[in-house]
Amino acid sequence: MPTPLSNVASTVVPCPVVESLDAILPEEPLLMMGAGPVPIPAAVAKANTIVINHLGATMVKVIGQVKTMARYVFQTNSKWVLGVAGPGSAAMEMAISNLAWEGTRVLSVKNGFFSGRMAEMGRRVGARVSELDVADRSVATLDEIAEAIRRERPEIVTVVQGETSNTVWNYQLKDIAALAKAAGALVIVDAVCTLSTMPLAMDAWGIDAVITGGQKGLSSIPGVSLIAFSDAAWARVKGRTAPNAHWCLDASLAENFWHNAGYHYTAPVSGVLALHEALRLVCAETLEKRFARHLKCSVALQEGVTALGLQLYAPLACRLNSVVGIEVPAGLSPGDVCAHISRQHQVEISGSFGLPIVRIGQMGEQCREHNLFRTVHALGRTMVDLGVKVDLPAGVAALERGLSGGK
């Protein structure tokens, strides 16, 4: 005869014994200088510990401020700013899956790993995607873009502002958007890495959807992202007949929460509060000063790395400042360098999907002078430890010169 407790009296899967986080986490936190996630300011960390009612009056106010601040950061007056519970890739999927469907003609300017992801997402919703494959370490010329647009007659063009994987900067983004616009296409821009680290003017440049993540330029936590649609893009979202197969990413359903104080799914309230604080700090700094800080720090870092005797991966003309790619000297692998600098110097940097480089991020809190000195020193010492001849004092001196304006 089963008793009410017999269901729980014995477990088939035994209770596991695991270590506490205190036992797992390093005694000294690693300095996160890779391609993301990046260090977060104290105000962001504090906000991330708070849970409030996802549908209460406080949340409504927070959401309103997040949208207002995001409009400044995106440089748009469009009403259609929304948050996304998920990584930058979820925001990307929200843009693609709401604007493209079976048979939509999409032209994807593919500079590397991340811009290629937008093409892949387009194919998955049944769009007819053509890729403009751009050679590594370069950008497409405007003639090539114009020619591809003439050939493919896309309804949507996707392009990345900063291709984090090979550290290439699409510096002609404004002109690419203008070409697409002139041909009647909507433009989706991946600004996950670059937003708030360098200029991007959504309205002035005629961009129809901008996506970003939390854990890169904005210096918030990973897993809560932002997206903005232009009026034209929103009209396409509203005008579609087949519903989006992605229920969580359906922009019309997300409108309930982000614009009408209603329920879609339970928002990641702590993460939204963290994002609020990250955006508030961007506004307190102002975009102009933030761009200047990023530029100065990244250029000084590049000078420091070069003075060590190492080679930068991307040519100057299309070099991304938000993430710096460095060639790994012969005989070493990116994994060797990343493992050593992490273990011996408590600095975390990144490899890159099979490319022979390591990457140092210059996003948000990474662009602080003390972080740069520690990183250049740790990189130089790592090279010495691994048997590579570098000039460590020259690297540190060049960094200092760069940061102090060459004086």
Ligand SMILES: *Cc1c(COP(=O)(O)O)cnc(C)c1O
């Ligand atoms: C990091 C990154 C992404 C992906 O963001 P996730 O949060 O990892 O999903 C997309 N595009 C670019 C340019 C990125 O740098």
